[in-house]
Ligand SMILES: Nc1ncnc2c1ncn2[C@@H]1O[C@H](COP(=O)(O)OP(=O)(O)OP(=O)(O)O)[C@@H](O)[C@H]1O
């Protein structure tokens with residue numbers, strides 16, 4: 001199976017990428033294999049939610065506020081105050097909330113998944129599971145990845161709501177905007193596909209965060225230090241991938257879906 | 263009956279570090295084999311290769327005609343169900359208590375009710391003397407207890423091939439003796455093929471049918487126990503006697519100069535005694551059937567007797583009982599077999615089966631007379647009750 005390994009610059013990186021993709025495909029296939037690990041799934045959802053909800057809420061309020069403040073002063077200068085609400089909603093829902101969600105899913109959820117799987121790997125629990133005829137991908141990785149996706153979806157909704165409320169509060173209360181204009185402009189610029197792309201992004205980010213965390217967790221360098229390094233790497237790799245994917249998705253979306261006001 | 267494991271020309275390396283090269287051996291069906299070797303020679307790596315956790319670069323591992331190194335993932339999972347593996351550190355699931363750990367394979371692979379699972383698990387826990395610790399987490403028990411729990415988990419599905427990585431390390435001498443007896447009894451009852459990796463010389467001398475030794479990236483020797491126990495190979499002699507002087511050094515690769523200096527000069531340390539030589543093998547606890555593996559092995563060894571070194575040959579002949587001598591057509595006291603057992607083994611075996619058939623007597627039912635009570639009860643705790651005997655049927659479900 002392991003044929004003589006070619007060594008040219010970047011070969012290792014290519015190999016790792018290939019394996020990461022292979023794990024992604026394995027997870028996709030194992031998702032539909034019976035029996036589905038319901039209990040593990042629920043436990044993981046609960047766990048990931050519990051480590052991410054509070055930080056997400058705390059991050060999204062100032063995030064919404066910053067966007068509202070920035071846009072508020074900008075729109076005032078160009079005399080388009082009536083669009084403040086719509087612009088901040090667009091910015092929050094399309095960009096800010098999937099990114100905030102991704103950062104927290106990767107930073108809080110993914111690192112926990114990676115550390116958990118990594119310590120199981122070096123304690124040979126994963127090997128033991130394979131030997132007992134149970135696939136760790138189906139048993140452990142699938143529930144975690146699905147949980148990361150689901151929680152990502154929910155968190156994204158939460159960030160949107162909290163962020164918009166924060167924006168409203170800052171715009172109306174702090175900057176003296178009119179509530180009516182803020183709300184009215186909602187429907188002027190924002191449209192339903194904005195929400196869809198936001199949720200699709202969150203789903204995809206949850207998937208990537210879960211897969212990368214699981215991959216690094218299942219293949220750590222030997223020893224406890226290996227697990228620490230793996231967690232570190234998994235967070236960094238996830239961030240890189242997420243921002244890249246976010247860019248690509250945004251570009252595609254802006255091409256495909258026509259803006260409401262042109 | 264157990265399954266034969268054939269290893270042909272296996273080589274494994276990690277990056278540029280070769281672990282072992284060109285290892286060929288056969289674990290005969292239903293026999294117990296022991297693999298010895300200094301620390302770090304890749305015994306654990308060998309066991310992991312046997313279950314397909316590591317993929318050797320070259321060679322074959324044949325089980326039921328399937329090459330483990332080259333079969334599909336799903337086939338591999340299928341074949342792994344034949345195995346019970348005890349890892350060096352027990353490899354228990356840290357998030358489950360001992361009961362759930364031992365019950366895990368049953369819950370995954372059978373459709374047993376909780377009551378049945380409970381009965382089987384408690385039986386195995388009793389077998390390894392862990393009753394009362396079921397609710398503890400692996401982090402809360404001693405290393406020896408983890409090891410025994412790992413063994414209970416490995417045995418819970420009545421595997422056909424049992425691999426044990428240092429089952430005796432971390433165990434006290436009494437438990438090690440119990441463990442040796444347990445493995446022998448287990449083999450007598452389910453006729454599983456067993457491979458034990460160990461550093462314990464007593465286990466190596468009394469338990470196995472076959473002995474092997476890994477050293478310096480090679481399989482130095484593998485064959486009937488008599489062969490290694492009487493060997494003149496300096497590595498084997500040093501290892502079995504636990505001597506400091508010899509080819510095995512701290513760094514595993516002693517250089518020639520150091521070896522020469524040792525041989526020429528100082529002999530420090532406690533006086534050395536030679537513990538080589540063949541000691542009788544452990545027998546199953548009275549009341550259990552005879553080990554079919556041992557009988558098959560005897561036939562095999564007698565057939566290939568001429569291929570063994572003289573000392574080993576003498577050892578084999580000395581260990582024969584009068585019954586054996588009659589069977590192999592030898593006159594008592596005369597050296598070579600007159601009519602070697604050239605007849606097919608299957609034709610011979612029936613006469614060797616115990617009169618009461620295959621089924622093991624239920625524990626306690628075959629109890630000896632009361633005067634014998636105490637020691638037997640001790641061993642009885644380790645006895646392998648075949649209570650969940652119909653598990654294999656449920657496994658495919
Ligand atoms: N995953 C791995 N990656 C790289 N090298 C490894 C790996 N696993 C084992 N090795 C190397 O293989 C060699 C053999 O290790 P192994 O654990 O099999 O020794 P062992 O014979 O079981 O020793 P001991 O008796 O102490 O348990 C060691 O030199 C170790 O460094």
Ligand SMILES: [Mg+2]
Pocket residue numbers: 305306307350427
């Ligand atoms: Mg080892």
